[in-house]
Amino acid sequence: MSKAAAIDIASVSKVYGTTTAVEAISLKIPAGSYCCLLGPSGCGKSTTLRMIAGHESISSGDIRLGNTVVTDLPPAKRGTAMMFQSYALFPHLDVADNVAFSLKMKGVAKDERRARALDMLKLVQMEAYAGRRPAQLSGGQQQRVALARALITDPEALLLDEPLSALDPFLKIRVRAELKRLQTQLAITFVHVTHSQEEAMALADLIVVMNDGRIEQAADPRTVFEHPATAFVARFMGDHNVISGRVAEAREDGITLEVAGGGKFSATGKPGEVGEVADIAVRTDRVRIGDTPEPGFGFTGIVTNIEYRGSSVKLSVNGAGIEDFTAIVADVDFFANPVAVGEAVPLIWEANDAIVLGRLDS
Amino acid sequence: MTAAIDDAIANPAALKRTRRPSRFLAALPSYIQATPLALILGAFLLAPVLMIAAVSFWDYDFARLYPDFILTNYAETLGSWVTWRTYLNTLKYAVIVWALTLFIGFWVAYYLAFHIRTATMQMVLFLVCTVPFLTSNIIRMISWIPVLGRNGLVNTTLIELGIVPAPITWLLYSDFAVVLAMVHLYTLFMVTPIFNTLMRIDRSLVEAARDAGANGWQILCNIILPLAKPGMAIGTIFVVTLVMADFTTVQVMSGGQSASVALMMRNQMSLLQYPAAAANAVVLLVVVLFMVAGILRVVDIRKEL
Numbered sequence: 001m002s003k004a005a006a007i008d009i010a011s012v013s014k015v016y017g018t019t020t021a022v023e024a025i026s027l028k029i030p031a032g033s034y035c036c037l038l039g040p041s042g043c044g045k046s047t048t049l050r051m052i053a054g055h056e057s058i059s060s061g062d063i064r065l066g067n068t069v070v071t072d073l074p075p076a077k078r079g080t081a082m083m084f085q086s087y088a089l090f091p092h093l094d095v096a097d098n099v100a101f102s103l104k105m106k107g108v109a110k111d112e113r114r115a116r117a118l119d120m121l122k123l124v125q126m127e128a129y130a131g132r133r134p135a136q137l138s139g140g141q142q143q144r145v146a147l148a149r150a151l152i153t154d155p156e157a158l159l160l161d162e163p164l165s166a167l168d169p170f171l172k173i174r175v176r177a178e179l180k181r182l183q184t185q186l187a188i189t190f191v192h193v194t195h196s197q198e199e200a201m202a203l204a205d206l207i208v209v210m211n212d213g214r215i216e217q218a219a220d221p222r223t224v225f226e227h228p229a230t231a232f233v234a235r236f237m238g239d240h241n242v243i244s245g246r247v248a249e250a251r252e253d254g255i256t257l258e259v260a261g262g263g264k265f266s267a268t269g270k271p272g273e274v275g276e277v278a279d280i281a282v283r284t285d286r287v288r289i290g291d292t293p294e295p296g297f298g299f300t301g302i303v304t305n306i307e308y309r310g311s312s313v314k315l316s317v318n319g320a321g322i323e324d325f326t327a328i329v330a331d332v333d334f335f336a337n338p339v340a341v342g343e344a345v346p347l348i349w350e351a352n353d354a355i356v357l358g359r360l361d362s
Numbered sequence: 363m364t365a366a367i368d369d370a371i372a373n374p375a376a377l378k379r380t381r382r383p384s385r386f387l388a389a390l391p392s393y394i395q396a397t398p399l400a401l402i403l404g405a406f407l408l409a410p411v412l413m414i415a416a417v418s419f420w421d422y423d424f425a426r427l428y429p430d431f432i433l434t435n436y437a438e439t440l441g442s443w444v445t446w447r448t449y450l451n452t453l454k455y456a457v458i459v460w461a462l463t464l465f466i467g468f469w470v471a472y473y474l475a476f477h478i479r480t481a482t483m484q485m486v487l488f489l490v491c492t493v494p495f496l497t498s499n500i501i502r503m504i505s506w507i508p509v510l511g512r513n514g515l516v517n518t519t520l521i522e523l524g525i526v527p528a529p530i531t532w533l534l535y536s537d538f539a540v541v542l543a544m545v546h547l548y549t550l551f552m553v554t555p556i557f558n559t560l561m562r563i564d565r566s567l568v569e570a571a572r573d574a575g576a577n578g579w580q581i582l583c584n585i586i587l588p589l590a591k592p593g594m595a596i597g598t599i600f601v602v603t604l605v606m607a608d609f610t611t612v613q614v615m616s617g618g619q620s621a622s623v624a625l626m627m628r629n630q631m632s633l634l635q636y637p638a639a640a641a642n643a644v645v646l647l648v649v650v651l652f653m654v655a656g657i658l659r660v661v662d663i664r665k666e667l
């Protein structure tokens with residue numbers, strides 16, 4: 001339908017007065033990929049999206065879309081289309097006129113623009129609602145209309161600002177499958193801002209984790225999940241125990257970490273200097289209840305909380321200088337050998353389930 | 363009351379017994395709350411209007427009123443060409459003043475709502491707009507006289523600059539002066555509701571329009587103007603009803619050379635022709651109500667209220 005464009009962000013910053021919302025980020029989003037900007041609120045992900053869209057001026061740096069530098073172009077000249085968080089449908093226009101709005105601005109004749117709007121509504125299965133006002137639609141329907149309105153401009157990249165946040169959890173999952181299908185069908189670049197790591201993992205080809213106006217990690221979902229680059233990413237993605245301490249021993253393929261007031265833990269990854277502060281991550285679902293912890297790959301701690309989750313059981317354990325260490329144990333394993341709150345339990349994991357986390361130089 | 367409900371929950375058989383008195387009791391506070399306003403509106407709006415309507419059918423001579431049911435007052439009012447000309451003149455003022463206040467009011471409100479960035483500054487500038495209203499209507503009107511008069515500020519300046527050889531006479535005591543004073547008096551009634559509507563427009567609509575390629579003018583015509591319609595309608599109702607009922611401005615600023623419906627009524631009253639004035643008032647009321655109904659048919663203002 002249209003050619004996708006790669007987006008190239010080169011050391012872009014956004015400064016409001018004395019506060020820096022986005023600090024010299026660089027990012028390449030390949031053409032035709034589904035990219036999710038992920039992070040907590042206030043991390044600069046929306047600002048980044050709005051800078052790509054042209055609704056926010058760029059303080060320094062450049063943005064390229066395909067082969068054009070779009071830094072100073074108005075939104076409509078960039079080949080991007082934006083879908084707003086609250087959908088921003090025009091309340092005084094019916095669905096078809098909402099979708100046809102950009103064509104009207106271009107001066108397309110009324111019959112033609114209504115016809116093209118109907119085609120676009122068919123794509124999102126909303127043609128039956130063409131004559132309704134936005135206020136008469138449900139949240140999910142409004143979202144589809146907003147999508148059709150953005151797509152009718154035939155964009156090379158579609159920018160979505162938290163498109164699913166206004167939907168109920170059930171609808172969220174359905175709509176996100178539709179978004180993915182639509183992206184595959186249209187084969188254009190999607191940039192999607194979200195604060196839900198589940199959403200990002202389900203949709204993205206490229207996850208960009210942002211914090212404090214900077215990019216912590218940009219990689220495919222599997223890499224982000226299995227090899228979080230920093231402690232922030234590991235914590236934000238969840239399912240990781242982050243252990244902080246000082247490097248006690250540096251080997252070729254990893255380090256041994258000494259936790260203040262407690263045990264020593266080994267992890268594989270980039271070695272650091274002895275004495276440096278470092279973080280390691282242990283996957284919560286790889287931790288097992290063992291017999292005797294192997295030095296460096298386990299510890300014995302006191303169970304502080306037990307949560308039954310059906311197929312698994314979540315244990316919270318304190319010990320060896322670590323607070324609130326989480327272990328997700330398969331239900332069969334747990335009930336074969338149950339423990340109670342307050343009891344000591346030996347936890348173990350395999351050598352390659354513990355990895356060294358990097359730090360952003362500040 | 364809660365006790366009655368608790369009781370009803372505990373003992374379903376009690377529900378039937380308690381339902382009737384409890385429904386009356388439940389409604390009672392609402393009636394009591396509505397009473398003061400109903401009394402005030404009844405005593406100061408409904409009763410006078412009914413009285414005027416009744417008096418408009420009475421007979422009168424130079425000294426007395428005679429309770430009666432005659433249609434002479436209406437026949438005289440509607441049959442006189444003076445009435446028709448006066449109505450036409452008043453409507454002319456209404457249309458001109460409406461057009462000017464709408465134009466000025468919209469742009470002032472637009473500037474306040476979209477070009478002033480901080481909420482504090484918006485409020486400060488809005489209050490500045492209301493400063494003239496700290497003085498009375500009459501004083502604001504009369505202050506125009508030294509400005510517009512034969513030897514007033516404008517004429518003196520123009521003559522001294524050599525732009526005109528002799529004082530311009532139509533500045534004061536003319537339709538121009540009437541319209542000028544009315545626009546001055548009533549523009550704020552247009553600014554306030556329009557400003558209110560514009561402030562409610564979601565700013566992301568403007569961004570969405572820009573994203574769709576609309577330029578500033580297109581955004582104004584396609585997004586802001588349609589969404590500002592309810593505010594414009596409310597402002598229009600204010601201005602039209604005020605102008606239709608105005609007599610002081612017309613009298614002072616036209617120097618008695620122009621007439622308005624309300625002025626005609628006042629003259630009738632000073633001649634003690636109360637029934638004639640009442641008939642006139644009823645006609646004016648009907649005309650204005652039709653105008654308001656017409657405005658409400660064109661624009662749905664419900665979402666503003």
